[in-house]
Amino acid sequence: MNEHAHFDELYERxxxxxxxxxxxxxxxxxxxxxCPECLRGLQQARSxxxxxxxxxxEEAPSPRVRQQLLRAIATxxxxxxxxxVWGISTAALLVLSIGLGVRVHQLETTRSRDIAQRNQLQxxxxxxxxxxxxxxxxxxxxxxxxxxxxxxxxxxxxxSAHAFxxxxxxxxxxxxxxxxVTAQQTFELWLLPAKGKPIPAGLFQSNxxxxxxxxYRGPLTNIQAIAVSVEPSGGSPQPTTTPILVAKLPA
Amino acid sequence: MWKLAVLxxxxxxxxxxxxxxxxxDARDGELMARIAQGDERxxxxxxxxxxxxxxxxxxxxxxxxxxAEDLLQEVFLTCxxxxxxxxxxxxxxxxxxxxxxRNRALDRIRSAQHRNEQTAHPLDEVADLAGARESFExxxxxxxxxxxxRRALQALGDDERRVLELAYFxxxxxxxxxxxxxxxxxxxxxxxRSGLQKLRRALL
Numbered sequence: 001m002n003e004h005a006h007f008d009e010l011y012e013r014x015x016x017x018x019x020x021x022x023x024x025x026x027x028x029x030x031x032x033x034x035c036p037e038c039l040r041g042l043q044q045a046r047s048x049x050x051x052x053x054x055x056x057x058e059e060a061p062s063p064r065v066r067q068q069l070l071r072a073i074a075t076x077x078x079x080x081x082x083x084x085v086w087g088i089s090t091a092a093l094l095v096l097s098i099g100l101g102v103r104v105h106q107l108e109t110t111r112s113r114d115i116a117q118r119n120q121l122q123x124x125x126x127x128x129x130x131x132x133x134x135x136x137x138x139x140x141x142x143x144x145x146x147x148x149x150x151x152x153x154x155x156x157x158x159x160s161a162h163a164f165x166x167x168x169x170x171x172x173x174x175x176x177x178x179x180x181v182t183a184q185q186t187f188e189l190w191l192l193p194a195k196g197k198p199i200p201a202g203l204f205q206s207n208x209x210x211x212x213x214x215x216y217r218g219p220l221t222n223i224q225a226i227a228v229s230v231e232p233s234g235g236s237p238q239p240t241t242t243p244i245l246v247a248k249l250p251a
Numbered sequence: 252m253w254k255l256a257v258l259x260x261x262x263x264x265x266x267x268x269x270x271x272x273x274x275x276d277a278r279d280g281e282l283m284a285r286i287a288q289g290d291e292r293x294x295x296x297x298x299x300x301x302x303x304x305x306x307x308x309x310x311x312x313x314x315x316x317x318x319a320e321d322l323l324q325e326v327f328l329t330c331x332x333x334x335x336x337x338x339x340x341x342x343x344x345x346x347x348x349x350x351x352x353r354n355r356a357l358d359r360i361r362s363a364q365h366r367n368e369q370t371a372h373p374l375d376e377v378a379d380l381a382g383a384r385e386s387f388e389x390x391x392x393x394x395x396x397x398x399x400x401r402r403a404l405q406a407l408g409d410d411e412r413r414v415l416e417l418a419y420f421x422x423x424x425x426x427x428x429x430x431x432x433x434x435x436x437x438x439x440x441x442x443x444r445s446g447l448q449k450l451r452r453a454l455l
Contacts, residue, residue: 008451009444009447009448009451012447012451013443013444013447015350016415016418016419016443016447017418017422017423017424018418018424018425018440018443020425043346044451046346046347046350047346047454048447048450048451048454049346049350049419049447049450050345050346050347050349050350051400051403051404051450051454052415052416052419052420052450053304053307053308053349053353053419054400054404055404055412055416055419055420056307056308056310056311056420057307057311058303058304058306058307059303059306059307059310059319060303060306061302061303061306061316061319061320061323062316062320064320065302065320065323065324066295066298066299066302068324069294069298069324069327069328070291070294070295072324072328073291073294073328073331074291199361199362200358200361200362201362202358218362233333234347234350234351234354235354235355235358237354237357237422
């Protein structure tokens with residue numbers, strides 16, 4: 001029997017959160033191999049599971065959500081007057097380019113470069129906008145006198161982090177030397193309660209310098225420790241890999 | 252002279268601006284490829300196509316329009332940011348959006364429950380299957396999987412559908428479903444397995 005055929009059925013229950021602990025460990029171990037068959041199995045399981053969404057009625061969100069999203073991803077555009085000038089300039093350039101294929105090629109190259117630059121600026125702007133409000137709140141937490149600083153030891157030793165912990169407001173985690181992850185993986189922060197299963201507390205990516213920042217907002221009632229693990233993109237309902245960072249929180 | 256230039260621009264530029272033509276029929280894969288290049292128009296088309304479905308799922312889980320709208324933004328921003336990193340073109344976009352939305356919504360619920368700000372949703376609020384399915388199918392699964400989804404959901408028995416709903420929309424474990432419904436754990440597991448098997452076979 002094909003080993004992967006058995007896992008196809010497990011993946012559906014894994015995504016549904018319906019595995020017992022032994023099965024969970026089995027799937028986690030198998031997924032750690034990140035083979036193409038596993039990823040295909042996960043995608044298939046996701047499609048099967050998503051059909052259950054058809055049991056929920058469609059709902060129209062407020063038009064405000066669409067406006068905010070488009071604003072968040074948009075870059076400032078030239079004024080109508082500048083657009084007119086740009087249009088005429090481009091027209092003139094195109095007229096001059098008739099018969100000059102080389103010139104057209106040059107324009108295309110410039111255009112591609114402009115698009116790449118614009119995309120880079122969009123990404124930067126998006127990141128800035130998204131982080132602004134979070135950072136304000138994060139710095140407010142860090143500056144509170146009752147906030148404590150907890151060094152977070154990594155396993156293996158390479159990754160490390162500092163967690164700014166405020167029992168009433170939440171935790172700001174700043175991690176360094178994070179291990180490289182694939183495009184199908186993400187880092188996930190967990191709250192470990194005194195009793196019960198780990199609680200998902202947010203997903204984050206590392207930057208080019210292998211550093212990452214995650215802010216969990218909310219009281220840390222009965223939380224004994226925090227941890228970070230590498231999970232499949234989209235996050236997991238429960239950790240599927242050994243945590244790379246763990247810290248016990250002060251009482 | 253400038254009129255001639257504009258006319259020429261219109262003729263020469265036509266192929267260059269073909270992407271600005273109505274694109275309601277553009278396939279998901281094409282849209283994702285353009286979103287990966289930072290195409291805002293493709294992104295808004297994808298949003299218009301799937302936001303109602305994702306919002307319906309998320310709202311069903313969190314039961315709060317403001318929180319659901321916040322989560323909807325998160326899901327689509329993740330899609331915008333991740334379009335170039337994740338190989339979304341390898342699979343249909345909608346299942347990815349739905350499952351990510353479901354996971355985010357359950358995370359939010361669990362955090363809220365942890366803070367004792369949220370009470371459990373009573374089971375009798377479960378939406379009517381027939382009405383929900385009709386609306387969903389008409390606009391979302393139309394082009395490709397309408398018949399498959401219909402067959403799949405009709406194939407489920409009442410008990411199978413109930414345990415799958417509790418797991419999918421409320422994030423309950425098998426043990427929690429057993430406690431909630433009063434059915435033995437082994438029976439709950441059996442219904443979950445058989446329900447998923449029926450779904451999978453009908454969607455193949």
